[in-house]
Amino acid sequence: MSEPAIQRDIPLKQFTTFKCGGPAKYFAEPSSEEELVSLLEYAKTNDIETFILGLGSNILVSDNGFDGLVIRIGKKLGGIDIEEDAASAVITAGAGAPLSLLGNTAVKLGYEGAEFCCGIPGTVGGAVFMNAGAYGREIKDIAVSVRYIEDGQIRTVNAEECAFGYRTSIFADKEDAVILSLTVRLGQGDPEQIRAYADQLKEKRTSSQPLDVPSAGSTFKRPEGYFAGKLIDDSGLRGFKLDDSGAQVSPKHCGFVVNNGGTASAADILRLIEYVRKTVLEKQGVKIEPEVRMIGKF
Numbered sequence: 001m002s003e004p005a006i007q008r009d010i011p012l013k014q015f016t017t018f019k020c021g022g023p024a025k026y027f028a029e030p031s032s033e034e035e036l037v038s039l040l041e042y043a044k045t046n047d048i049e050t051f052i053l054g055l056g057s058n059i060l061v062s063d064n065g066f067d068g069l070v071i072r073i074g075k076k077l078g079g080i081d082i083e084e085d086a087a088s089a090v091i092t093a094g095a096g097a098p099l100s101l102l103g104n105t106a107v108k109l110g111y112e113g114a115e116f117c118c119g120i121p122g123t124v125g126g127a128v129f130m131n132a133g134a135y136g137r138e139i140k141d142i143a144v145s146v147r148y149i150e151d152g153q154i155r156t157v158n159a160e161e162c163a164f165g166y167r168t169s170i171f172a173d174k175e176d177a178v179i180l181s182l183t184v185r186l187g188q189g190d191p192e193q194i195r196a197y198a199d200q201l202k203e204k205r206t207s208s209q210p211l212d213v214p215s216a217g218s219t220f221k222r223p224e225g226y227f228a229g230k231l232i233d234d235s236g237l238r239g240f241k242l243d244d245s246g247a248q249v250s251p252k253h254c255g256f257v258v259n260n261g262g263t264a265s266a267a268d269i270l271r272l273i274e275y276v277r278k279t280v281l282e283k284q285g286v287k288i289e290p291e292v293r294m295i296g297k298f
C-alpha cells in the first residue's frame with residue numbers, strides 16, 4: 001500500500017462555518033473509498049487519533065486545533081445514484097454530497113419528503129451522524145439504510161439499527177466508524193406542490209435565521225418542552241455579547257451564537273455559550289446543552 005497523501009498543520013477555520021479554530025496536525029481529503037481505507041489503516045497503524053469532518057457546520061474547533069488526523073469527506077465521495085420505479089425512488093447519496101443536493105435532486109424529480117434537506121448546510125455523512133432535521137422531519141424519516149466502514153470492514157445497517165434520536169445516531173457512539181453513504185426512499189408527488197413547499201421552507205429559513213453571518217446553526221439542543229431560542233430571548237439575551245470579539249447571540253435568532261466578521265476565537269465563542277447556559281439556568285431554571293460538537297482540547 002502506498003503512503004496516503006497527508007498534509008500538515010492545516011488551519012481548520014476555513015473548513016468550518018463558525019470560521020474559527022486552530023490547525024489540524026495532519027489533514028487529508030480522500031478522493032476515493034480506497035484512499036479513505038488506506039488513511040484509516042495508516043492512522044491505526046501509527047496510533048494517530050482521527051476526526052471525520054464533513055462541511056464543519058456543526059462543530060467548534062478549539063483554538064489549539066486538533067492533535068491528530070482530520071479526514072475531510074468531501075464531494076469526491078459524494079456521488080448520487082437514483083433508482084426509480086412507478087411510484088417511488090430509491091436515492092443513494094455519498095457521505096460527501098451536500099445534503100441540499102440530495103434534497104434538490106428529489107425536488108427536481110418530483111419526489112416528496114426530502115424538502116427539509118434543501119436548506120441544511122452540511123454533508124450527507126454529517127446529517128446521518130446528527131440525524132439532522134428541520135420543520136418536523138429528520139433523516140430518520142426518509143432513511144432506508146446507511147453504509148459505513150469500521151475496523152476495515154464495510155457494513156450496511158438499516159434505518160432502525162441506526163438508533164436515530166434527537167440530533168444523534170448510533171454513529172455518535174462508534175468512534176471509528178466513517179459513514180460512506182445514505183439510501184433513502186421517497187414517494188412520487190405533485191412536482192409543483194413539492195417545489196412550492198421547498199420554496200416555502202427556504203423563505204422561512206431566510207427570514208428567521210442569520211444566514212449571512214458565520215455560525216454553526218442552532219447552538220443549543222431543544223430542551224424537552226421548550227425552545228432554546230425562546231428561553232434565551234426571555235432571559236434578555238437577544239443580541240447579547242460579552243465583549244467586542246465578534247461572538248454574539250444573534251439579534252435575528254436567539255438560538256444561534258454567531259461569529260460576526262469571523263473575528264472571534266473558539267474560546268470567545270465557548271465563553272459566550274457558557275454564559276448563555278448559566279444565565280438561562282438562573283433565570284428560567286432550564287438546563288440547555290450545546291448541539292454544536294466541540295473538537296480538540298479547550
Ligand SMILES: Cc1cc2nc3c(=O)[nH]c(=O)nc-3n(C[C@H](O)[C@H](O)[C@H](O)COP(=O)(O)OP(=O)(O)OC[C@H]3O[C@@H](n4cnc5c(N)ncnc54)[C@H](O)[C@@H]3O)c2cc1C
Nearest residue numbers: 054055056057058122123125126127129132133134179217
Ligand atoms: C446556518 C446553519 C443552519 C443549520 N440548520 C440546521 C437545521 O435546520 N437542522 C439541523 O439538524 N442542523 C442544522 N445545522 C447544523 C448542521 O448543518 C447539521 O448538523 C449538519 O448535519 C452537519 O453536517 P456537516 O457535514 O457539516 O458535519 P460536521 O459539522 O462536519 O460534523 C458533525 C459531526 O458529524 C461527524 N461526521 C461528519 N461526517 C461524517 C462521516 N462521513 N462519517 C462519520 N462521522 C461524520 C463529525 O465527526 C462530527 O462529529 C445548521 C448549521 C448552520 C451553519
